[in-house]
Amino acid sequence: MNEFLSRVRIVLVETSHPGNIGGAARAMKTMGLTKLHLVAPREFPCAEATARASGADDVLAAATVCDSLAEALQGCHVVIGTSARLRSLSWPELNPRECGERIAESVGAGEVALVFGREKSGLTNDELAQCRFLVHIPSNPAYQSLNLAAAVQVLSYEIATAFGYGGQPREIGDAGGAPATAEEIEGLFRHMEQALIEIEYLDPGNPRHLMQRLRRLFNRVELRHEEVNILRGMCRAAQRHAALAANKR
Numbered sequence: 001m002n003e004f005l006s007r008v009r010i011v012l013v014e015t016s017h018p019g020n021i022g023g024a025a026r027a028m029k030t031m032g033l034t035k036l037h038l039v040a041p042r043e044f045p046c047a048e049a050t051a052r053a054s055g056a057d058d059v060l061a062a063a064t065v066c067d068s069l070a071e072a073l074q075g076c077h078v079v080i081g082t083s084a085r086l087r088s089l090s091w092p093e094l095n096p097r098e099c100g101e102r103i104a105e106s107v108g109a110g111e112v113a114l115v116f117g118r119e120k121s122g123l124t125n126d127e128l129a130q131c132r133f134l135v136h137i138p139s140n141p142a143y144q145s146l147n148l149a150a151a152v153q154v155l156s157y158e159i160a161t162a163f164g165y166g167g168q169p170r171e172i173g174d175a176g177g178a179p180a181t182a183e184e185i186e187g188l189f190r191h192m193e194q195a196l197i198e199i200e201y202l203d204p205g206n207p208r209h210l211m212q213r214l215r216r217l218f219n220r221v222e223l224r225h226e227e228v229n230i231l232r233g234m235c236r237a238a239q240r241h242a243a244l245a246a247n248k249r
């Protein structure tokens with residue numbers, strides 16, 4: 001197994017049809033991908049999934065079942081969400097080719113995740129907020145929604161193509177320190193939100209999408225572990241000053 005392809009995690013969120021889980025496993029295996037994470041699947045393991053996997057049952061057997069998306073993303077430093085529709089939010093968007101290339105460039109520094117939504121409703125805004133990029137497979141504007149396993153196939157193909165079918169990652173991206181993981185970035189946003197409330201910059205009664213805007217800003221750069229520490233240190237210092245000022249009042 002290619003060591004680098006094994007750092008690519010396919011995450012399926014709350015899949016309703018076990019056949020789609022099997023179909024996704026098969027799609028992955030044809031492209032050399034093996035790491036499947038299932039967030040709260042309606043039914044798994046299941047004979048229908050195994051039947052649809054048709055020979056990719058090793059991918060199913062090794063699948064990790066998680067309770068939440070955050071748990072499925074643990075340890076990943078790049079998270080890409082998928083969407084059948086273009087969202088109104090101006091999320092950094094990749095086309096399938098750019099998605100494959102971004103993944104091939106990122107695996108040198110650690111694990112990456114590609115997240116797929118529910119058959120009926122896709123991913124929620126909260127789930128999309130945990131993704132740094134969004135990828136949309138261009139399709140018929142009058143009928144844009146691919147079957148879940150078909151979407152996994154298209155994007156797995158692009159990943160395999162970007163790797164040159166079993167090749168090496170594009171570049172080892174660790175100059176300047178280790179990239180921040182998804183948990184570190186989520187921890188930073190929670191901390192920042194709390195600190196902004198305490199210094200009375202963010203009014204929880206009228207947040208005006210501030211956190212969403214800040215996420216968009218920070219998602220444009222690839223935060224490093226050390227940079228997250230600096231930003232959290234700044235939040236702690238601001239919180240200390242706000243507490244001192246409150247005592248003096």
Ligand code: SAH
Pocket residue numbers: 082083084085115116117118119120121122123135136137138139144145146147148151
């Ligand atoms: N009605 C839902 C459709 C979900 S389709 C919606 O509008 O979001 C189920 C999943 O398949 C999606 O969450 C996404 O992960 C994937 N998918 C389907 N079509 C896609 C497309 N054109 N581009 C990217 N992902 C797609």
